[in-house]
Amino acid sequence: MTPSLSALTEALLAAAKRAGAGSADAIAVSGTSLSIDIRKGALEQAERSEGVEVGLRVLMGRRQACVSASDTSAATIEALAERAVAMAREAPEDPHAGLADPSQLATAWDASALDLCDPSPEPSAATLEQDARTLESAALSRTGITQVEASSGYSRRQVHIAASNGFHGGYARSSRSLSAVAFTGSGTAMERDWAGESLTHASDLPDTASIGLLAADRTLQRPGAVQPKTGTYPVLYDERIAASLIGHLLSAINGASIARGSSWARDLLGQPILPPGFHLTEDPHRPRISASRPFDAEGLATHRRNIVEDGILTGWVLDLATARKLGLTSTANAARGTGAPPSPSTTNIDLTPGTASRDDLIAAMGTGLLVTSMIGSTISPTTGDYSRGASGFWVQDGRISHPVHECTIAGNLRDMLARMIPANDARPHLSMRVPSILIPAMTLAGA
Structure with missing residues (x-):
């Protein structure tokens, strides 16, 4: 036994x-x-x-x-x-x-x-x-x-x-x-x-x-997809994939990256990183949510905190080792498996929702791209330069026109996050609650 x-x-x-x-x-x-x-x-x-x-x-x-x-x-x-x-x-x-x-x-x-x-x-x-x-x-x-x-x-x-x-x-x-x-x-x-x-x-x-x-x-809705025209357009990330943008931010403020000096966010503590009025909150104590936990992998009590408050970056994601390297205190974010020492990792994340629906943002964007899926990734951890393959739907005059595929969207994460416009459609039961996000202008490479 x-x-x-x-x-x-x-x-x-x-x-x-x-x-x-x-x-x-x-x-x-x-x-x-x-x-x-x-x-x-x-x-x-x-x-x-x-x-x-x-x-x-x-x-x-x-x-x-x-x-x-x-x-x-x-x-x-x-x-x-x-x-x-x-x-x-x-x-x-x-x-x-x-x-x-x-x-x-x-x-x-x-x-x-x-x-x-x-x-x-x-x-x-x-x-x-x-x-x-x-x-x-x-x-x-x-x-x-x-x-x-x-x-x-x-x-x-x-x-x-x-x-x-x-x-x-x-x-x-x-x-x-x-x-x-x-x-x-x-x-x-x-x-x-x-x-x-x-x-x-x-x-x-x-x-x-x-x-x-x-x-x-x-x-x-996918048959008949074509390549969109190359240019600079608004890009709306559907709720299904919008969390990836916040995931890139969380990677950039991970204590391991900060301690190595290899993050594009390394100099942004106490600086604006999201638009004013928006918070990025970690809450490890949400009931019935998969990433919740009462304590971290080093035995420290987990707690709710605003990682970003009113658009300002307030802290890193730290375990004991990265906190010591930086002369700071652990944020109780240690995670581990059986074969490796602890490392920093977040739990449940909430981005402040916007006031508009996804349809409202589609109407407001005029002509641009609604992204519903992405493939591949070329993201520089040190500069934040961002490039990903994308597919979804073309928006013309504020309405979805036709499906598109085989295009690339590019920008810089610091600029993208600072100008983002969230919708109000985040699903409440997800551990990372992030609504659809509109980026007012990105470079699109297509036909």
């Missing part, structure tokens, strides 16, 4: 101490996942996986090493600890490595208040298959849809973290997902689009058939 995750982390810490480690932290993760894929009416793939993984980080002064394993036997745990200590003795010294001071640790939290794990029983493979077939059937009910790839999935993950500084804590989260890709046409005239949702609780998912219908309807 596999010991509890708490018992495994205790065993890892004890083994590290016996092996001579100065300090250590341990993580144990158990997970179950099940997925069903349907294609052309047939069961294409059915996968199930479950298991336990453990990870151990040991520190010898300012030298550290990480090891991991999927075998949780006592012999393996002892061998892991001995190997980690031997590796740490040979590792280069890192003056910023180290555990949290006990005074920094989270001491009280209520993981149940976050409601991250669906209490209902694990769905059967037959249930997931039926959902996938419902997705496929709904999409195929639209005339013109020739093929559908439908998927239904479930996962549950539990994590426990412990450290020699006295921290112990764990929580579980679940996920239930539905997605469909619909196709129309054939050969070089084939077009496709998709729809999908993933939530922590199955009861929060929209009607299964509605997802298949949405995928089909999006696909049926």
Whole structure:
């Protein structure tokens, strides 16, 4: 019988101490996942996986090493600890490595208040298959849809973290997902689009058939796509992809990039980075949201904060090591897997919505591009120069005219973010709530 995750982390810490480690932290993760894929009416793939993984980080002064394993036997745990200590003795010294001071640790939290794990029983493979077939059937009910790839999935993950500084804590989260890709046409005239949702609780998912219908309807808008004309135009990022712009900003203010001096935002702390009146808020405590967590991977209490307030950048995304490098305090943004030390990462992000709908922004943009999907990426982390392949719809005189594809949009992220105009259509259940975003002018390379 596999010991509890708490018992495994205790065993890892004890083994590290016996092996001579100065300090250590341990993580144990158990997970179950099940997925069903349907294609052309047939069961294409059915996968199930479950298991336990453990990870151990040991520190010898300012030298550290990480090891991991999927075998949780006592012999393996002892061998892991001995190997980690031997590796740490040979590792280069890192003056910023180290555990949290006990005074920094989270001491009280209520993981149940976050409601991250669906209490209902694990769905059967037959249930997931039926959902996938419902997705496929709904999409195929639209005339013109020739093929559908439908998927239904479930996962549950539990994590426990412990450290020699006295921290112990764990929580579980679940996920239930539905997605469909619909196709129309054939050969070089084939077009496709998709729809999908993933939530922590199955009861929060929209009607299964509605997802298949949405995928089909999006696909049926794609035939006849042409290249748009080269020029400078307004570009509206659809809500489905607008979060990528904010993702680039979050990467630029990640403590690892700032500490290396390799970010285009490195000199913008305390400076305008978004338009006045807009906030970018991190809230790790939103109930039933996939990225929520009561504490970070180093045992620090997570908290709500405005990363950008009234357009002004107020801080970086930091774990303990990057905070020490910069002479700052951790923002409790440490994340880690079993095989690597912590690194900075955000949780739930909210961009202040605008007052206009997406349709209002389409009407206001006159002539330009509505982007619904992107491929490829050429983005300079040091300058913020931005270039991506895009497809979507041409907007003429404030109305959607026809589909377009095979074009490239380019600009500079600092300039784009400073001039952005958000809509009000962000989906409330996403961990990154970002509405459609209009950039008043970008370079478009097409025909």
